[in-house]
Amino acid sequence: MNNFTNLTRMRIQLALRNKMFFFFSVIFPLGMFFIYAGIFAKGDPQKVSYFLGPVIALNVMGSFWGLSATLVMFREQGILRRFHVTPVSATDMLASSLLANYALTLPTVFVELAFARLVFHVPNLGNLLSLAVLVTVGTVSFGSLGLVVASVTNTMQETQVLNQLIWLPLIFLSGATLPMGYLPKVAQGFAVFLPATYLVSGLQNALYSSFSVWQLSIQIFSLACWALLTFFVAAQLFRWEPEAKIPRNAKLWAAATALPFLLLGIWENGNGKILNQAQNAYHSLDRPSSPSQDKK
Amino acid sequence: MANSILQVENLVKRYGDVEAVRGVSFNVEEGEVFGLLGPNGAGKTTTVEILEGLRTPDGGRVSVCGFDPQRDSDALKHEIGAALQSTSLPDKLRVMEALRLFASFYKRRRNPEELLKRFGLEEKRNAFYSQLSGGQKQRLALAMALVNDPKVLFFDEPTAGLDPQVRREIYDIIEELRREKKTILMTTHYIEEAERLCDRVAIVDHGKVIALGSPRELKAHSGGTTRIEVRLAKPESDGALKRLEGVADAREVDGAYVIHSNRPPQTIVSIVKHLEAQGNELVSLEIASPSLEDVFIEMTGRRLRD
Numbered sequence: 001m002n003n004f005t006n007l008t009r010m011r012i013q014l015a016l017r018n019k020m021f022f023f024f025s026v027i028f029p030l031g032m033f034f035i036y037a038g039i040f041a042k043g044d045p046q047k048v049s050y051f052l053g054p055v056i057a058l059n060v061m062g063s064f065w066g067l068s069a070t071l072v073m074f075r076e077q078g079i080l081r082r083f084h085v086t087p088v089s090a091t092d093m094l095a096s097s098l099l100a101n102y103a104l105t106l107p108t109v110f111v112e113l114a115f116a117r118l119v120f121h122v123p124n125l126g127n128l129l130s131l132a133v134l135v136t137v138g139t140v141s142f143g144s145l146g147l148v149v150a151s152v153t154n155t156m157q158e159t160q161v162l163n164q165l166i167w168l169p170l171i172f173l174s175g176a177t178l179p180m181g182y183l184p185k186v187a188q189g190f191a192v193f194l195p196a197t198y199l200v201s202g203l204q205n206a207l208y209s210s211f212s213v214w215q216l217s218i219q220i221f222s223l224a225c226w227a228l229l230t231f232f233v234a235a236q237l238f239r240w241e242p243e244a245k246i247p248r249n250a251k252l253w254a255a256a257t258a259l260p261f262l263l264l265g266i267w268e269n270g271n272g273k274i275l276n277q278a279q280n281a282y283h284s285l286d287r288p289s290s291p292s293q294d295k296k
Numbered sequence: 297m298a299n300s301i302l303q304v305e306n307l308v309k310r311y312g313d314v315e316a317v318r319g320v321s322f323n324v325e326e327g328e329v330f331g332l333l334g335p336n337g338a339g340k341t342t343t344v345e346i347l348e349g350l351r352t353p354d355g356g357r358v359s360v361c362g363f364d365p366q367r368d369s370d371a372l373k374h375e376i377g378a379a380l381q382s383t384s385l386p387d388k389l390r391v392m393e394a395l396r397l398f399a400s401f402y403k404r405r406r407n408p409e410e411l412l413k414r415f416g417l418e419e420k421r422n423a424f425y426s427q428l429s430g431g432q433k434q435r436l437a438l439a440m441a442l443v444n445d446p447k448v449l450f451f452d453e454p455t456a457g458l459d460p461q462v463r464r465e466i467y468d469i470i471e472e473l474r475r476e477k478k479t480i481l482m483t484t485h486y487i488e489e490a491e492r493l494c495d496r497v498a499i500v501d502h503g504k505v506i507a508l509g510s511p512r513e514l515k516a517h518s519g520g521t522t523r524i525e526v527r528l529a530k531p532e533s534d535g536a537l538k539r540l541e542g543v544a545d546a547r548e549v550d551g552a553y554v555i556h557s558n559r560p561p562q563t564i565v566s567i568v569k570h571l572e573a574q575g576n577e578l579v580s581l582e583i584a585s586p587s588l589e590d591v592f593i594e595m596t597g598r599r600l601r602d
Contacts, residue, residue: 006400010389017388017424078383082440085348085378086401087370241350 003092004099011100024066026108029059033112037120048120050285053204054176056109056131060138060203061170061196063101065163067146071097072159075150075242084240094234098143105139130206130213133220138199141227144234145195145257151237152246152254175200180275181282188275193258193265195226201274208281218273222264230257301326301361301448301479302347308355309342316342318503319356324448327477329470331494333484333588335600339503340483341381344452347481348378361447374403377446379437381453387426391417391436394425395443402444415439415469431462438469449473451482455489467492487588487600499592506595515586521545521556523584524563528553529577541566549593556590 015021033055041047074080083093116122125131149166153159171177173187174196180188191197202219205211213220233253239246247253268274300323309317317339324330332340345351347358349365349372358365363372385394395408412418415435420428428436434454441449454470455463463486470493473480484490490497491511499507499514507514521544532553537546542559557563560583571578592600 003401006397010386010393010397013393014386014388074386078380079386081350081380082383082385084350085373085376085380086398087373088401 003088004096007088007092007096008099008103011096012103015100015104021066021104024062025104029055029062029108030111030115032058033115037116041120043120045120045122047285048116049122049126050204050208050281052112052116052122052125053202053207054179054200056112056135056207057138057174057176057196057200057203058171059108059112060105060135060199061142061176063105063139063143064146064149065167067097067101067143068149068153068159068163069156071147071150072153072156075239076156078242080240081242090235090238090240094147094231094238097147098140098231101143102136102139106135109135124210126207126210127212130211130216130220131203133213134199134202134206134216134223137220137223137227138203141195141223141230142199144227144230147234148230148237148254148257151234151239152250154246169194170196173197175204175278179282180278189269192268192274193261195223195261198222198261198264198274201278204281205277209277218264222260226257226260229260233257300324302330302481303359304343304347304356305358306356307343307346307353307358309339309346309351310354316503317346317353320498320500320503320505321356322498322505322508324479324481326479328495329474329478329480329482329493331482331484331490331497332500333487333490333494333497333592333600334500335485335598338500340500341452343500344450344481344483345380348376348380348450349373374444375447376450377441377444377448378450379434379441379452379454380450381456383437384433385425385436387424389425390422391425391428392421394436395440398440399443404445406443406445408443411439411442429462430458431465434458434462434466435469438466447479449478449480451480453483453485455484455486463489485600490588497588499588499595501592501596507591511588514588514591517591521558521586522560523586523590524555524557524560524567525582525584526553526555526567527551527579527581528571529579530574532571532574532576536570537567540570545594547593547597549597549599554590554593556586 036051036055037043037048041051080093113125117125149159149162153162173183173191174194175191176196180191180201183191198219202216205216233256237247237250237253302324304323305321307317307320308315320339320343332343334340342351346353347360347365349369352366360372361375363375365372392408392412395411399405399408412421415438417432417435417439420432425433438451438454441451451470455466458466467489470480474493482493494511496508496510497514498505509517537543537553537555540563542557542563544556544558546553546555555563568578589600
């Protein structure tokens with residue numbers, strides 16, 4: 001526990017001293033926020049509220065990018081080897097990465113919420129408990145995905161290629177950039193296989209439609225299971241040494257992380273609850289009187 | 297010998313088809329500085345990393361402080377300190393933070409302030425790791441190996457890549473630890489390092505220990521002779537050189553002739569006479585007291601240097 005706490009503190013300190021971190025974790029998400037709120041929503045409080053979920057989802061999902069890159073860099077430079085000769089365990093190392101990342105993601109989320117409320121006058125921020133729970137499971141699960149990426153790639157270049165491959169469907173097919181209701185049916189059918197879709201849908205429903213934790217149980221439960229599974233896989237595949245080979249069954253393990261959402265996706269394709277919710281929220285934007293304006 | 301703090305018996309390690317360590321055995325006693333001397337790729341680092349619990353052996357038996365590095369890795373890690381090869385710290389970690397952080401991992405710890413002072417890093421306490429010179433980084437690495445007041449220290453090539461002046465600084469530090477009776481296992485491919493710092497040396501080549509003993513014993517074993525190294529204008533058969541006065545051994549190594557002599561003045565005179573008779577010429581001549589390098593050459597016919 002002690003090692004875990006001290007490593008977490010180190011990771012936070014290091015991130016705060018890193019200019020790249022400020023760009024990717026503070027400037028970039030806030031830039032996205034202003035593009036969504038100012039350009040897409042044209043400053044309309046109802047639309048800003050609609051887009052707030054996707055913006056926060058992007059911020060939360062971005063975790064995997066930084067975590068994978070840092071871990072690979074630590075391994076390539078032989079930093080992990082130095083920790084390997086100490087009593088520090090792989091779980092200490094991985095869990096501290098996740099907690100530090102969580103602590104560093106929260107302030108940006110708060111700033112986004114504060115801007116939405118104070119600058120764009122969004123009347124209410126929906127269900128705050130649902131929001132808190134989803135930000136937590138989202139950051140932990142996508143952070144763990146980053147740790148898996150770090151373990152199945154050998155060099156920084158490979159890591160960045162894999163990150164790009166994951167990132168593109170994550171942002172374009174999840175409703176994070178293009179609203180789900182706007183996507184063609186085929187793409188929607190594919191989207192329900194992606195964890196990102198559940199995070200975007202959950203956050204949007206929490207912020208825009210004030211859904212309770214109970215109403216979001218599918219999203220929350222699936223992401224939580226996925227978080228546990230990916231973290232477990234990351235711990236199985238973790239390598240301290242730069243020259244250590246990727247275990248032969250690594251691809252199998254990595255593929256296993258897709259399993260929960262494969263099953264859920266099949267179910268959702270039949271029942272379509274998530275997609276209907278997204279559809280309703282999207283169409284409510286065109287209606288002159290929407291739930292959030294009623295309350296005024 | 298049963299109570300040796302560090303025991304290695306018939307250690308084997310393979311990487312794919314390559315046998316990096318082929319049956320290495322040695323013991324290290326408490327309070328001793330033990331050196332593994334050999335060229336790059338001889339299997340020294342692999343051996344040390346198995347003892348540290350970083351790698352899994354394919355055969356043989358090792359024990360460190362009474363622990364099996366494979367099975368009792370957690371307990372072992374509290375008892376050892378290591379300065380590894382090809383390692384580093386995060387660029388933006390400060391010197392003092394690194395010492396405090398690493399000290400926090402152990403049950404038994406030494407005062408980081410004291411280590412900072414002892415390794416001459418006081419002025420650099422708030423410097424980022426990336427701002428340190430090569431020598432300062434190495435001093436920090438040695439200081440970090442001591443944060444848990446370990447029973448056994450592992451120094452893997454502690455002076456590789458450092459310039460001669462910095463190397464001497466590191467020697468001073470290791471000599472001080474030797475006076476304090478710390479148990480140290482170090483690897484090196486520098487002869488002077490092994491001769492100066494180690495109580496006993498195992499010469500390693502191609503994954504095997506080819507000679508073991510104190511530097512003095514090893515040199516005495518190689519005849520205790522003076523070494524004369526000559527370069528000639530034309531090739532010469534070593535058979536002829538062997539028959540010259542006072543010559544114990546002569547052989548060609550990398551285009552030069554290394555001659556070991558019991559009576560150097562007589563040998564030199566006879567070399568010159570012999571060459572004159574052959575119509576050959578001396579290009580250069582070097583005389584040195586015997587070193588561990590000669591032991592290595594004698595055993596392998598190659599030089600230790602790359």
